[in-house]
Amino acid sequence: xxxxxxxxxxxxxxxxxxxxxxxxxxxxxxxxxxxxxxxxxxxxxxxxxxxxxxxxxxxxxxxxxxxxxxxxxxxxxxxxxxxxxxxxxxxxxxxxxxxxxxxxxxxxxxxxxxxxxx
Amino acid sequence: xxxxxxxxxxxxxxxxxxxxxxxxxxxxxxxxxxxxxxxxxxxxxxxxxxxxxxxxxxxxxxxxxxxxxxxxxxxxxxxxxxxxxxxxxxxxxxxxxxxxxxxxxxxxxxxxxxxxxxxxxxxxxxxxxxxxxxxxxxxxxxxxxxxxxxxxx
Numbered sequence: 381x382x383x384x385x386x387x388x389x390x391x392x393x394x395x396x397x398x399x400x401x402x403x404x405x406x407x408x409x410x411x412x413x414x415x416x417x418x419x420x421x422x423x424x425x426x427x428x429x430x431x432x433x434x435x436x437x438x439x440x441x442x443x444x445x446x447x448x449x450x451x452x453x454x455x456x457x458x459x460x461x462x463x464x465x466x467x468x469x470x471x472x473x474x475x476x477x478x479x480x481x482x483x484x485x486x487x488x489x490x491x492x493x494x495x496x497x498x
Numbered sequence: 499x500x501x502x503x504x505x506x507x508x509x510x511x512x513x514x515x516x517x518x519x520x521x522x523x524x525x526x527x528x529x530x531x532x533x534x535x536x537x538x539x540x541x542x543x544x545x546x547x548x549x550x551x552x553x554x555x556x557x558x559x560x561x562x563x564x565x566x567x568x569x570x571x572x573x574x575x576x577x578x579x580x581x582x583x584x585x586x587x588x589x590x591x592x593x594x595x596x597x598x599x600x601x602x603x604x605x606x607x608x609x610x611x612x613x614x615x616x617x618x619x620x621x622x623x624x625x626x627x628x629x630x631x632x633x634x635x636x637x638x639x640x641x642x643x644x645x646x647x648x649x650x651x
Binding site: 409457 | 530
């Protein structure tokens with residue numbers, strides 16, 4: 381199940397999934413990757429920094445998310461914590477409402493097909 | 499291993515210094531977080547993929563395009579400033595040499611000549627100032643564009 385259509389689905393929904401994770405709680409890169417892999421690896425595929433970070437940069441560039449840098453507890457390094465901006469919250473709500481209507485619509489077509497098959 | 503990887507990524511990032519430093523900082527955090535959670539540097543590198551590929555993935559999302567548009571705008575502004583400066587100096591030169599208007603500009607009529615003489619004290623001075631300001635602006639733009647391009651490469 382790794383054909384082109386499935387790839388497109390995953391690509392299209394990953395941004396929304398990321399926004400949901402960030403909206404739920406201020407979070408940082410590694411935690412996002414861990415959360416993705418814990419809750420969605422079997423469906424969404426194994427999450428990698430090389431996939432997630434470009435999206436984070438884009439979301440930040442467009443003012444959907446913001447970040448603050450805080451010193452990390454364990455070592456001398458720092459962690460970048462992401463959160464949604466006001467615009468981001470608005471965008472996510474719009475996306476979710478569209479997603480609901482979208483899946484309803486697609487499910488309807490699937491139901492038509494299933495009924496015809498019976 | 500981590501340092502070498504970050505160095506390789508940095509080499510393949512053709513973006514502004516600011517965006518580059520941001521990505522290097524993030525890579526540092528990626529490694530540190532993974533190590534904290536018991537991963538090895540090799541595991542992280544395997545997941546990140548080839549440095550060049552990672553650099554291409556992330557740099558496509560930064561302000562690279564805006565920057566080259568900014569360069570172009572700087573060059574256009576500089577060209578306009580140089581044109582204004584050249585025109586200003588030429589006009590200044592013509593006004594300053596009193597005999598030239600009649601001889602050099604064949605079609606110049608007496609009216610033009612009288613008007614120029616009437617405002618003779620102020621206009622050349624203003625035109626000269628415009629010329630100097632334009633040159634200064636052109637030099638400023640040249641330096642700015644040069645610094646920007648250097649930062650990007």
